[in-house]
Amino acid sequence: MPYVHEQPIALSTPGAPTFGILYEPATQPAAAVICCNPLFEERKSAHRPLVAFARNLSRNNLSVLRFDYRGCGDAGGNFEDYNLAHWQHDLQTATELLKQRYPGLPLGLFALRFGSAVALSAIKDDLIAPDFLLMWQPVLHGDAYIEEELRKKMMQQMLTFGRARETRSTLFQQLERGETVDHGGYPFTSSLYGKLKGVELSNTLKQTNCPALIYNISAGGRLEKPYADLQEAAAQKDSVLHVEAVKHQPFWNLIGYVDISRLLTSTVDWLQRHALPAQSPTDQNENHANPPHRHGEAPLGNLRLSPEEEWLCTPNNGINIHGILHYPPSGCRHPDRAIIFLPGWSGDRVGPHRMFVKCARRLASSGVLCLRFDYRGRGDSEGTTKEAGIASMTDDARSAAQFLRSKWGVSSIYLLGICSGGKVAISASTAEQVDAAGLVIWSGEAMGRLRTQKEAARTKSRRAAKTYLKKLFHPATWRKLFSGKVDRKAVNKALFHPEQPDEQEVRDEDQHLERFKQFRGRICFIYGGNDPDTSKAAANYQSFCRKHRIPHTFHKIPEANHSFYGLDWEKTVIDTTAQWMEEDRGDQQIRADYSA
Numbered sequence: 001m002p003y004v005h006e007q008p009i010a011l012s013t014p015g016a017p018t019f020g021i022l023y024e025p026a027t028q029p030a031a032a033v034i035c036c037n038p039l040f041e042e043r044k045s046a047h048r049p050l051v052a053f054a055r056n057l058s059r060n061n062l063s064v065l066r067f068d069y070r071g072c073g074d075a076g077g078n079f080e081d082y083n084l085a086h087w088q089h090d091l092q093t094a095t096e097l098l099k100q101r102y103p104g105l106p107l108g109l110f111a112l113r114f115g116s117a118v119a120l121s122a123i124k125d126d127l128i129a130p131d132f133l134l135m136w137q138p139v140l141h142g143d144a145y146i147e148e149e150l151r152k153k154m155m156q157q158m159l160t161f162g163r164a165r166e167t168r169s170t171l172f173q174q175l176e177r178g179e180t181v182d183h184g185g186y187p188f189t190s191s192l193y194g195k196l197k198g199v200e201l202s203n204t205l206k207q208t209n210c211p212a213l214i215y216n217i218s219a220g221g222r223l224e225k226p227y228a229d230l231q232e233a234a235a236q237k238d239s240v241l242h243v244e245a246v247k248h249q250p251f252w253n254l255i256g257y258v259d260i261s262r263l264l265t266s267t268v269d270w271l272q273r274h275a276l277p278a279q280s281p282t283d284q285n286e287n288h289a290n291p292p293h294r295h296g297e298a299p300l301g302n303l304r305l306s307p308e309e310e311w312l313c314t315p316n317n318g319i320n321i322h323g324i325l326h327y328p329p330s331g332c333r334h335p336d337r338a339i340i341f342l343p344g345w346s347g348d349r350v351g352p353h354r355m356f357v358k359c360a361r362r363l364a365s366s367g368v369l370c371l372r373f374d375y376r377g378r379g380d381s382e383g384t385t386k387e388a389g390i391a392s393m394t395d396d397a398r399s400a401a402q403f404l405r406s407k408w409g410v411s412s413i414y415l416l417g418i419c420s421g422g423k424v425a426i427s428a429s430t431a432e433q434v435d436a437a438g439l440v441i442w443s444g445e446a447m448g449r450l451r452t453q454k455e456a457a458r459t460k461s462r463r464a465a466k467t468y469l470k471k472l473f474h475p476a477t478w479r480k481l482f483s484g485k486v487d488r489k490a491v492n493k494a495l496f497h498p499e500q501p502d503e504q505e506v507r508d509e510d511q512h513l514e515r516f517k518q519f520r521g522r523i524c525f526i527y528g529g530n531d532p533d534t535s536k537a538a539a540n541y542q543s544f545c546r547k548h549r550i551p552h553t554f555h556k557i558p559e560a561n562h563s564f565y566g567l568d569w570e571k572t573v574i575d576t577t578a579q580w581m582e583e584d585r586g587d588q589q590i591r592a593d594y595s596a
Contacts, residue, residue, distance in 0.1 A: 004058040006380075008303035008311045011093050013070055016077030017306045020067030020094060021380060023058035030276050031106040031131070032098045033057055035066040036091060036115025040149065040186050040353075042252040043073060046112055047348050049251050049260045051380055053110070056264045060272075063102065064110075067094055069118070073350050074324055074357065076306060080180065080187040084195035088122040095128045108132035108275065113252055114139050120201040123208075132275035133205075133212035134267060137250070140226050142199030146175075153183050160530050160561045184565040185353025202226065205241060206233045211275040213267065214243040221247025242270065256346045257385045308364060316399035322380040323349055323373030323400070326364035337437070337585065338369040338410040340400050342393070344419030348379030351418065352563040359416075359574045363581060369410060373400055390423055390505060394512075397428040405433070412437035416577070419562070423447045427512040429519055438522040438584050440577050443562050446537035448509035450544060513544070523552040524580040526573055528560030553580065 005024045010017070035050055037043050054064040068075040069087040091109075098107055109130045111119045116138030122128045139145045150171045154164040174181055175193040182188070205212060216227040223231065223245040231243035246266075251258035302312040310325045328335050341356045343349060349372035350357055360370035375393045376383030383392075401413050415436050417425035422444025429436040445451075525541060527534040534556065545552040555576050560569040 004055050008305075009065065009067075009097065010303060010305065011067060011090065011097060013075075013090055013093055015081075016070045016075060017309075018068055018070055018075035018090065019303060019305055019311060020065045021054070023054045023064040023066075025058050025061045025063065027061060029063040029102065029105065030061045031108060031271075032063045032065070032102050033108050033110050033134070034091065034094050034098060035064065036109060036111035036119045037066075037068065037072065038113035038115055038252055039072070040114075041184060042113055044348065044350060044352065045254055046252040047350075047379060048257055048346075048385065050112065052260060053264060057268065060268050062271075062276075063098070063105075065094055065098055073354070074305075074311075076309075079354070080189050083189070083192040084117065084121060084199075087118045088125065088127055091118055091122050092127040095130075106131040106275070106277065108134065108271075110134040110136075111138060112136045114145065116140070117142065117145070117196070117199065117201060120204045121199065124201065124204045130210060132210050132271070133208065134271070135213065136215045136263070137217045137252075138201075138205075138214060140201045140205070140230075142196035144226075146193065146196055149183060149188070150181070153181070156184055156561075156565055160565075161559070182567045185355065185567055185570050187567060202230060205230060206237075206239070208239075208241060211240045212242065213270050213274075214241065215263070215267075216243065216245045217248045217250060217263070218245070219247070219249060221245055240274075242274070308361075314399070314403050316376070316396055319376045319382045321373055321376060321382075321396055321399070323371055324360075326360045326370035326372070328364050328367045328369065335367060335369040335408070336410060337367070337412045337414065337581075338371065338404045338408065339363060339414040339416055339440075339581070340397060340404070341370065341372040342397055342415060342417035342421035342424045343375065343378065344417075344421050346378070347418070347421070349374050353565065353570065355418075355564065355570055355573070358570070359577060362574055362578055366578060366582065368414075368581060369404065369408060371400055371404060390420065390427065391508065393420075393424045394427040394431075397424050398431045398433045401428070401431075401436075402433040414438045414440065414581070416440040416442070417444065418442040420445055423509065426516050427509070429521065430512075430515045436519075436521050438524070440524045440526070440580065441541075442526050442564070442573060443528060443531055443533065444525065444537060444541065445533060446540050448506055448513045450513070450537070450540040451506070516550075517548045519548075519550055521551075522584055523550060524555070524577065525552060526555045526557065526576055528562060528564060528569065529556055529558045530560060531562040533562065 005026070007022055009020045009022045011019055035054060037050070038046055050066060054066050057064045067090070069082065069090045071077040071079040071082040095107065107130055109119045111134070116135045119133070123130070147168070150168055153171070154166065154168065157164045157166070171181055175188070175190050178190040180187045180189045205214070214227060214230060216223055218224065227243050227245070230241065233239070234241040234243060246263065248263060249258050251260060302310055304310050307330060308327050310327070312325055313320050313322050315321070341349065341351070341360060343351065343356070356372050360372055364370045373396070374381040375388055375396045377385045377388035397415065404410055404413060413434060413436055415425035415429060415434070417423070422441040425439045425441060426447065428434050429439055523545065525538060527538045538554065538556070542552070542554055557564070557569055557572050560566065564570050564573050
């Protein structure tokens, strides 16, 4: 398989630092492509597929840049401070960077969902002029997109509370009055609403003079009206615009990983036939100015994103693990404590609604060295999605702890895990390389014999998850939820707990629990009152800790759901975590003074 060279690239964006990952082929690239991300939780669900997209295109002799808009993902700034206009300029900055790096090379845009609104608005405002366009399920009408996102908010309320607490008209009225709507932990501001309201981008596509591929992706595989209108307009003027319906799972709305290889293959095939210049054998064999690194070798170097944050890449068993390190303020003494963030089964280092990013910045400001990283086969890290499991995730956590101890000499390491990341925290905590001083577990799943589900229930849950994930945004499901004909607790359970261990994994978890009996650090458990796991998993963990005299505290946030999809819930979780860390520092000092 052709080698791909990956390295971080800083973007000069005003007000808040951001960066991108540049994927370069081993030979002189035929073209360069910039990825325009979706927004809200679609960015999280699409992260790994977009990494696969970038690596695939790079292996097909293209350079690809993926980056986060300001206030999104790993980028600096707060989400509420930015809107469509700011993100257009972020794309313009990325475009200028690649033009300088590859003068004269064709430059195209790939956009998924909301990314198309960013790209097409920038084209409409003459900020950029790409040589070709690739768009999957593009957002063409701002009003329709706003309505869709507000519908998701109402559906989340129905799954959490059994009913929607706000109507669509109420939410629109709030935005019209200049208020901010809490959209699952994202502040949907009136500023963003104002920039999206009334935006119509179909004509920008119809008038494009560059080759453009538009995929209307849906489970049904039928061409929807906005795209059918585009197709008809393209046919009438013999346009370079190609619109096609594709039957495929909408991976940007799903929990877990979806194979997008078929989409990738057809997209690359269209590119080679319609948008890329023909290359001679000499061109293809020409060595690139920046030679690629081999799989498992150390990268060219890390990137300091700001005085407080650094992108880094460390090898573990021949696989490069990507992460972000958060430093305490320069005025703090050398940190003696570090915390490692452990995502859930299909999560990444950003966490739901950027929760890991916000918590890491909060803890770092109080003097704690924070590491957010992606397990192998997850996020930006190398490895395949199939090879990742609790065992490999635990090994990656051990490696991260060893890295922090050897490079920074921290004396106390804490582990913070959400959902399945709680299992990883418990499994890794007693390892010699880790020897954790304490654990913070958000919505932790019960492990091993602490699980209360039987295999039949697990199998049923897996089937239900697949069914509900496909139907979640269908109008029929929407109507049934409104009428109360769908068991929202069953849907909630299936949606947020689809990952289930096999029997061998359960036995392995039991072994970790045996070792965990000797753990004498402290644990902070935080659960949501409307999380289906709270009543049993939380009770079982408390019973286990009491029985084996493991110091612990338990916090239940009233009404919160599994991933704390709400700004108030998120704030309570982060505040509780920060307060517990401060209290544990004080307890450690008391114990140290007593021992002395």
